[in-house]
Amino acid sequence: MSDDRETKPFKFVTAGFDARFPNQNQTKHCWQNYVDYHKCILAKGEDFAPCRQFFLAYRSLCPSAWCERWDDQREKGTFPTRLDQ
Amino acid sequence: MLNLLSLSFLSSCDSPRPWGLYFQDSATPQMEGLVELHDNIMFYLVIILFGSPISHKYLNHALILILIAFPSFKLLYLMDEVSDPAIYQYPDFLNTEDEFIEFDSYLVPESDLEEGALRMLEVDNRVIIPELTHVRFIITAADVIHSFACPALGIKCDAYPGRLNQVSVLINREGVFYGLTEQWPKL
Amino acid sequence: MPIKPITGMLRRSLVLDISVAFGLGTSFGYLFWYGYHVPAVRKRDLYYSKLEDQRAANAAA
Numbered sequence: 001m002s003d004d005r006e007t008k009p010f011k012f013v014t015a016g017f018d019a020r021f022p023n024q025n026q027t028k029h030c031w032q033n034y035v036d037y038h039k040c041i042l043a044k045g046e047d048f049a050p051c052r053q054f055f056l057a058y059r060s061l062c063p064s065a066w067c068e069r070w071d072d073q074r075e076k077g078t079f080p081t082r083l084d085q
Numbered sequence: 086m087l088n089l090l091s092l093s094f095l096s097s098c099d100s101p102r103p104w105g106l107y108f109q110d111s112a113t114p115q116m117e118g119l120v121e122l123h124d125n126i127m128f129y130l131v132i133i134l135f136g137s138p139i140s141h142k143y144l145n146h147a148l149i150l151i152l153i154a155f156p157s158f159k160l161l162y163l164m165d166e167v168s169d170p171a172i173y174q175y176p177d178f179l180n181t182e183d184e185f186i187e188f189d190s191y192l193v194p195e196s197d198l199e200e201g202a203l204r205m206l207e208v209d210n211r212v213i214i215p216e217l218t219h220v221r222f223i224i225t226a227a228d229v230i231h232s233f234a235c236p237a238l239g240i241k242c243d244a245y246p247g248r249l250n251q252v253s254v255l256i257n258r259e260g261v262f263y264g265l266t267e268q269w270p271k272l
Numbered sequence: 273m274p275i276k277p278i279t280g281m282l283r284r285s286l287v288l289d290i291s292v293a294f295g296l297g298t299s300f301g302y303l304f305w306y307g308y309h310v311p312a313v314r315k316r317d318l319y320y321s322k323l324e325d326q327r328a329a330n331a332a333a
Contacts (some may be wrong), residue, residue: 110316111316117316124304124305124308124309127304127309128301128302128304128305128309129301131297131300131301131304132294132297132298132300132301133297134297134300135293135296135297135300135301136293136294136296136297137293138293139289139290139292139293139296257320258319258320258323
Protein backbone atom coordinates (compact mmCIF):
# COMPACT_ATOMS: atom_id res chain seq x y z
CA MET A 1 0.00 0.00 0.00
CA SER A 2 1.39 3.35 -0.98
CA ASP A 3 1.11 6.28 1.40
CA ASP A 4 0.18 8.83 -1.21
CA ARG A 5 -3.22 7.35 -1.81
CA GLU A 6 -5.75 9.67 -3.27
CA THR A 7 -9.17 9.70 -1.71
CA LYS A 8 -11.95 10.58 -4.05
CA PRO A 9 -15.49 11.45 -3.08
CA PHE A 10 -17.98 8.86 -4.21
CA LYS A 11 -21.67 8.90 -4.64
CA PHE A 12 -22.81 5.34 -4.48
CA VAL A 13 -25.25 4.25 -7.10
CA THR A 14 -26.63 0.88 -7.97
CA ALA A 15 -29.64 -0.58 -9.68
CA GLY A 16 -32.59 -1.07 -7.38
CA PHE A 17 -35.13 -3.83 -7.33
CA ASP A 18 -36.91 -4.15 -10.63
CA ALA A 19 -40.29 -5.83 -10.67
CA ARG A 20 -39.59 -7.22 -14.14
CA PHE A 21 -36.68 -9.21 -12.76
CA PRO A 22 -37.67 -10.65 -9.40
CA ASN A 23 -35.67 -13.82 -9.94
CA GLN A 24 -32.28 -14.92 -8.89
CA ASN A 25 -31.32 -14.79 -12.52
CA GLN A 26 -30.40 -11.20 -13.29
CA THR A 27 -28.93 -11.73 -16.72
CA LYS A 28 -31.81 -10.06 -18.53
CA HIS A 29 -31.82 -7.25 -16.03
CA CYS A 30 -28.32 -6.33 -17.10
CA TRP A 31 -29.08 -6.85 -20.79
CA GLN A 32 -32.31 -4.88 -20.76
CA ASN A 33 -30.62 -1.91 -19.16
CA TYR A 34 -27.76 -2.03 -21.63
CA VAL A 35 -30.16 -2.09 -24.58
CA ASP A 36 -32.39 0.58 -23.06
CA TYR A 37 -29.46 2.87 -22.49
CA HIS A 38 -28.21 2.64 -26.04
CA LYS A 39 -31.70 3.03 -27.48
CA CYS A 40 -32.14 6.01 -25.23
CA ILE A 41 -28.98 7.80 -26.29
CA LEU A 42 -29.66 7.03 -29.94
CA ALA A 43 -33.08 8.57 -29.69
CA LYS A 44 -32.37 11.43 -27.35
CA GLY A 45 -28.64 12.03 -27.46
CA GLU A 46 -25.82 11.45 -25.02
CA ASP A 47 -26.73 14.31 -22.76
CA PHE A 48 -30.34 13.41 -22.17
CA ALA A 49 -30.39 13.10 -18.40
CA PRO A 50 -33.02 10.37 -17.92
CA CYS A 51 -30.85 7.96 -19.92
CA ARG A 52 -28.42 8.03 -17.09
CA GLN A 53 -30.42 5.70 -14.90
CA PHE A 54 -30.06 2.93 -17.49
CA PHE A 55 -26.37 3.63 -17.67
CA LEU A 56 -25.91 3.37 -13.93
CA ALA A 57 -28.00 0.23 -13.78
CA TYR A 58 -26.15 -1.60 -16.51
CA ARG A 59 -22.77 -0.49 -15.28
CA SER A 60 -23.46 -1.88 -11.85
CA LEU A 61 -25.09 -5.09 -13.03
CA CYS A 62 -23.11 -6.22 -16.04
CA PRO A 63 -19.63 -7.67 -15.89
CA SER A 64 -17.36 -5.26 -17.68
CA ALA A 65 -16.24 -7.99 -20.07
CA TRP A 66 -19.80 -8.34 -21.32
CA CYS A 67 -20.13 -4.60 -21.86
CA GLU A 68 -16.89 -4.51 -23.79
CA ARG A 69 -18.03 -7.33 -25.98
CA TRP A 70 -21.35 -5.67 -26.69
CA ASP A 71 -19.62 -2.37 -27.37
CA ASP A 72 -17.44 -4.15 -29.95
CA GLN A 73 -20.50 -5.74 -31.50
CA ARG A 74 -22.25 -2.40 -31.77
CA GLU A 75 -19.22 -0.93 -33.50
CA LYS A 76 -19.09 -3.79 -35.96
CA GLY A 77 -22.83 -3.69 -36.44
CA THR A 78 -23.36 -7.25 -35.26
CA PHE A 79 -25.27 -6.37 -32.15
CA PRO A 80 -28.22 -8.75 -32.02
CA THR A 81 -30.84 -6.13 -31.21
CA ARG A 82 -31.87 -3.14 -33.27
CA LEU A 83 -31.26 -0.05 -31.23
CA ASP A 84 -32.82 2.48 -33.61
CA GLN A 85 -36.43 1.53 -33.22
CA MET B 86 -6.70 -34.45 20.32
CA LEU B 87 -9.60 -34.18 22.75
CA ASN B 88 -8.60 -30.62 23.39
CA LEU B 89 -8.59 -29.91 19.68
CA LEU B 90 -11.97 -31.50 19.28
CA SER B 91 -13.57 -29.61 22.12
CA LEU B 92 -12.00 -26.41 20.90
CA SER B 93 -13.42 -26.81 17.47
CA PHE B 94 -16.81 -28.04 18.57
CA LEU B 95 -17.50 -25.50 21.26
CA SER B 96 -15.84 -22.40 19.94
CA SER B 97 -17.18 -21.51 16.57
CA CYS B 98 -16.09 -18.47 14.67
CA ASP B 99 -16.04 -16.91 11.25
CA SER B 100 -13.72 -19.33 9.55
CA PRO B 101 -13.45 -23.07 9.27
CA ARG B 102 -11.59 -24.80 12.06
CA PRO B 103 -9.88 -28.16 12.27
CA TRP B 104 -12.41 -30.81 13.20
CA GLY B 105 -15.22 -28.34 12.98
CA LEU B 106 -18.45 -30.19 13.58
CA TYR B 107 -20.90 -27.35 13.65
CA PHE B 108 -21.70 -24.18 11.74
CA GLN B 109 -19.55 -21.14 11.74
CA ASP B 110 -21.03 -18.25 13.66
CA SER B 111 -23.88 -16.78 11.75
CA ALA B 112 -23.68 -13.20 10.63
CA THR B 113 -26.89 -12.78 8.66
CA PRO B 114 -30.58 -13.41 9.32
CA GLN B 115 -30.46 -16.13 6.65
CA MET B 116 -27.80 -18.07 8.45
CA GLU B 117 -29.59 -17.69 11.76
CA GLY B 118 -32.67 -19.16 10.14
CA LEU B 119 -30.61 -22.01 8.76
CA VAL B 120 -29.03 -22.80 12.12
CA GLU B 121 -32.42 -22.66 13.81
CA LEU B 122 -33.86 -25.03 11.22
CA HIS B 123 -30.90 -27.35 11.56
CA ASP B 124 -31.29 -27.52 15.33
CA ASN B 125 -35.01 -28.09 15.09
CA ILE B 126 -34.50 -30.90 12.63
CA MET B 127 -31.68 -32.32 14.70
CA PHE B 128 -34.04 -32.66 17.64
CA TYR B 129 -36.25 -35.00 15.64
CA LEU B 130 -33.32 -36.73 14.03
CA VAL B 131 -31.86 -37.48 17.46
CA ILE B 132 -35.15 -39.04 18.42
CA ILE B 133 -34.99 -41.17 15.30
CA LEU B 134 -31.33 -41.98 15.89
CA PHE B 135 -31.86 -43.35 19.35
CA GLY B 136 -35.35 -44.65 18.82
CA SER B 137 -35.17 -46.42 15.50
CA PRO B 138 -32.79 -49.26 16.37
CA ILE B 139 -35.58 -50.47 18.59
CA SER B 140 -38.74 -49.15 17.06
CA HIS B 141 -37.93 -49.60 13.37
CA LYS B 142 -39.89 -52.82 13.53
CA TYR B 143 -43.10 -50.92 14.09
CA LEU B 144 -42.79 -47.37 12.89
CA ASN B 145 -41.96 -45.68 9.69
CA HIS B 146 -39.91 -42.57 10.23
CA ALA B 147 -40.33 -41.35 6.68
CA LEU B 148 -43.30 -39.39 7.98
CA ILE B 149 -40.99 -37.25 10.07
CA LEU B 150 -38.78 -36.64 7.07
CA ILE B 151 -41.81 -35.37 5.18
CA LEU B 152 -42.81 -33.13 8.09
CA ILE B 153 -39.38 -31.50 8.35
CA ALA B 154 -39.46 -30.72 4.66
CA PHE B 155 -42.10 -28.01 5.12
CA PRO B 156 -40.20 -25.62 7.40
CA SER B 157 -37.29 -26.21 5.08
CA PHE B 158 -39.28 -25.01 2.06
CA LYS B 159 -40.48 -22.01 3.99
CA LEU B 160 -36.94 -20.99 4.83
CA LEU B 161 -35.78 -21.62 1.31
CA TYR B 162 -38.35 -19.26 -0.16
CA LEU B 163 -37.74 -16.66 2.53
CA MET B 164 -34.05 -16.70 1.75
CA ASP B 165 -34.70 -16.24 -1.94
CA GLU B 166 -36.67 -13.10 -1.24
CA VAL B 167 -34.90 -10.34 -3.06
CA SER B 168 -34.39 -7.30 -0.95
CA ASP B 169 -33.82 -3.94 -2.50
CA PRO B 170 -30.11 -3.26 -2.21
CA ALA B 171 -29.75 -0.02 -0.32
CA ILE B 172 -27.30 2.01 -2.33
CA TYR B 173 -24.25 -0.10 -2.56
CA GLN B 174 -23.00 -2.56 -4.97
CA TYR B 175 -19.40 -3.08 -4.48
CA PRO B 176 -17.26 -3.39 -7.56
CA ASP B 177 -18.98 -0.87 -9.74
CA PHE B 178 -19.49 2.27 -7.79
CA LEU B 179 -19.70 5.11 -10.20
CA ASN B 180 -18.80 8.60 -9.27
CA THR B 181 -19.75 11.68 -11.20
CA GLU B 182 -16.91 11.25 -13.68
CA ASP B 183 -18.01 7.73 -14.53
CA GLU B 184 -14.99 6.21 -12.91
CA PHE B 185 -15.78 3.05 -11.12
CA ILE B 186 -14.15 0.73 -8.69
CA GLU B 187 -13.00 -2.51 -10.11
CA PHE B 188 -10.46 -4.85 -8.69
CA ASP B 189 -9.23 -8.38 -8.85
CA SER B 190 -8.93 -10.62 -5.85
CA TYR B 191 -7.11 -13.91 -6.01
CA LEU B 192 -6.36 -16.69 -3.62
CA VAL B 193 -3.01 -16.47 -1.92
CA PRO B 194 -1.03 -19.45 -3.21
CA GLU B 195 -0.01 -22.03 -0.70
CA SER B 196 3.67 -21.11 -0.92
CA ASP B 197 2.97 -17.48 0.00
CA LEU B 198 0.81 -18.12 3.03
CA GLU B 199 1.85 -16.51 6.28
CA GLU B 200 1.80 -18.28 9.59
CA GLY B 201 -1.79 -18.74 10.74
CA ALA B 202 -3.34 -17.86 7.43
CA LEU B 203 -6.03 -20.12 6.05
CA ARG B 204 -5.09 -22.31 3.13
CA MET B 205 -7.31 -21.95 0.08
CA LEU B 206 -9.29 -19.21 1.80
CA GLU B 207 -6.99 -16.24 2.17
CA VAL B 208 -7.24 -13.75 -0.65
CA ASP B 209 -4.95 -10.90 -1.55
CA ASN B 210 -7.68 -8.33 -1.84
CA ARG B 211 -10.56 -8.58 0.56
CA VAL B 212 -13.96 -7.27 -0.35
CA ILE B 213 -15.20 -4.81 2.22
CA ILE B 214 -18.93 -4.71 2.71
CA PRO B 215 -21.01 -2.43 4.96
CA GLU B 216 -22.86 -3.98 7.84
CA LEU B 217 -26.58 -3.52 8.44
CA THR B 218 -27.10 -2.77 4.79
CA HIS B 219 -28.83 -4.79 2.14
CA VAL B 220 -26.07 -5.99 -0.08
CA ARG B 221 -26.46 -7.73 -3.38
CA PHE B 222 -23.90 -10.01 -4.90
CA ILE B 223 -24.07 -10.53 -8.62
CA ILE B 224 -22.33 -13.75 -9.43
CA THR B 225 -21.10 -15.06 -12.72
CA ALA B 226 -18.26 -17.12 -14.07
CA ALA B 227 -15.84 -16.58 -16.90
CA ASP B 228 -14.89 -20.09 -17.96
CA VAL B 229 -16.68 -23.00 -16.33
CA ILE B 230 -19.28 -23.46 -13.63
CA HIS B 231 -17.96 -22.24 -10.31
CA SER B 232 -19.65 -21.49 -7.08
CA PHE B 233 -19.68 -18.69 -4.61
CA ALA B 234 -20.34 -19.60 -1.03
CA CYS B 235 -19.81 -17.99 2.32
CA PRO B 236 -20.84 -20.21 5.23
CA ALA B 237 -21.02 -17.49 7.87
CA LEU B 238 -23.33 -15.45 5.71
CA GLY B 239 -25.43 -18.42 4.75
CA ILE B 240 -25.11 -17.91 1.04
CA LYS B 241 -24.17 -20.33 -1.62
CA CYS B 242 -24.72 -19.72 -5.26
CA ASP B 243 -23.60 -21.32 -8.45
CA ALA B 244 -21.71 -19.18 -10.91
CA TYR B 245 -22.36 -19.85 -14.56
CA PRO B 246 -20.74 -18.31 -17.58
CA GLY B 247 -23.27 -16.15 -19.35
CA ARG B 248 -25.63 -15.90 -16.48
CA LEU B 249 -25.86 -13.46 -13.60
CA ASN B 250 -27.11 -14.84 -10.33
CA GLN B 251 -27.94 -12.60 -7.47
CA VAL B 252 -28.01 -13.26 -3.77
CA SER B 253 -28.73 -10.65 -1.17
CA VAL B 254 -27.50 -10.54 2.38
CA LEU B 255 -27.79 -8.28 5.37
CA ILE B 256 -24.75 -8.59 7.54
CA ASN B 257 -25.45 -7.74 11.14
CA ARG B 258 -22.01 -7.71 12.67
CA GLU B 259 -18.40 -7.07 11.88
CA GLY B 260 -16.08 -9.85 10.94
CA VAL B 261 -13.85 -11.38 8.35
CA PHE B 262 -15.94 -13.95 6.58
CA TYR B 263 -14.22 -16.49 4.45
CA GLY B 264 -15.93 -17.91 1.48
CA LEU B 265 -15.28 -21.23 -0.10
CA THR B 266 -15.08 -19.81 -3.49
CA GLU B 267 -13.70 -20.49 -6.84
CA GLN B 268 -15.12 -17.53 -8.54
CA TRP B 269 -14.38 -14.92 -10.97
CA PRO B 270 -13.91 -11.88 -8.80
CA LYS B 271 -16.94 -10.01 -9.90
CA LEU B 272 -18.65 -10.49 -6.61
CA MET C 273 -50.72 -77.95 38.31
CA PRO C 274 -51.31 -76.54 34.87
CA ILE C 275 -49.33 -73.45 34.08
CA LYS C 276 -51.15 -70.35 32.92
CA PRO C 277 -51.23 -69.96 29.16
CA ILE C 278 -48.54 -67.58 27.95
CA THR C 279 -50.38 -64.62 26.47
CA GLY C 280 -49.73 -60.96 25.84
CA MET C 281 -46.12 -61.42 24.76
CA LEU C 282 -46.62 -59.41 21.61
CA ARG C 283 -48.34 -56.56 23.41
CA ARG C 284 -45.67 -56.60 26.11
CA SER C 285 -42.73 -56.35 23.72
CA LEU C 286 -44.50 -53.78 21.62
CA VAL C 287 -45.18 -51.49 24.54
CA LEU C 288 -41.71 -52.00 25.95
CA ASP C 289 -39.88 -51.41 22.68
CA ILE C 290 -41.81 -48.35 21.70
CA SER C 291 -41.67 -46.76 25.10
CA VAL C 292 -37.95 -47.45 25.45
CA ALA C 293 -37.29 -46.13 21.96
CA PHE C 294 -39.25 -42.96 22.41
CA GLY C 295 -38.05 -42.45 25.96
CA LEU C 296 -34.45 -42.73 24.90
CA GLY C 297 -34.99 -40.69 21.78
CA THR C 298 -36.82 -37.81 23.39
CA SER C 299 -34.45 -37.63 26.33
CA PHE C 300 -31.45 -37.39 24.03
CA GLY C 301 -33.37 -34.95 21.87
CA TYR C 302 -34.01 -32.68 24.83
CA LEU C 303 -30.44 -33.15 25.95
CA PHE C 304 -29.34 -31.74 22.62
CA TRP C 305 -31.93 -28.99 22.71
CA TYR C 306 -31.32 -27.72 26.22
CA GLY C 307 -27.71 -28.81 26.40
CA TYR C 308 -26.60 -27.27 23.15
CA HIS C 309 -29.15 -25.26 21.24
CA VAL C 310 -30.60 -23.08 23.99
CA PRO C 311 -27.21 -22.05 25.45
CA ALA C 312 -25.94 -21.30 21.96
CA VAL C 313 -28.92 -19.09 21.21
CA ARG C 314 -28.54 -17.35 24.56
CA LYS C 315 -24.88 -16.71 23.87
CA ARG C 316 -25.69 -15.32 20.45
CA ASP C 317 -28.47 -13.06 21.71
CA LEU C 318 -26.23 -11.79 24.47
CA TYR C 319 -23.58 -10.94 21.93
CA TYR C 320 -26.02 -9.11 19.69
CA SER C 321 -27.54 -7.15 22.56
CA LYS C 322 -24.05 -6.15 23.63
CA LEU C 323 -23.31 -5.10 20.05
CA GLU C 324 -26.56 -3.15 19.94
CA ASP C 325 -25.69 -1.32 23.18
CA GLN C 326 -22.31 -0.50 21.81
CA ARG C 327 -23.83 0.84 18.61
CA ALA C 328 -26.23 2.99 20.62
CA ALA C 329 -23.33 4.29 22.70
CA ASN C 330 -21.35 5.06 19.55
CA ALA C 331 -24.31 6.85 18.01
CA ALA C 332 -24.82 8.90 21.16
CA ALA C 333 -21.16 9.82 21.40
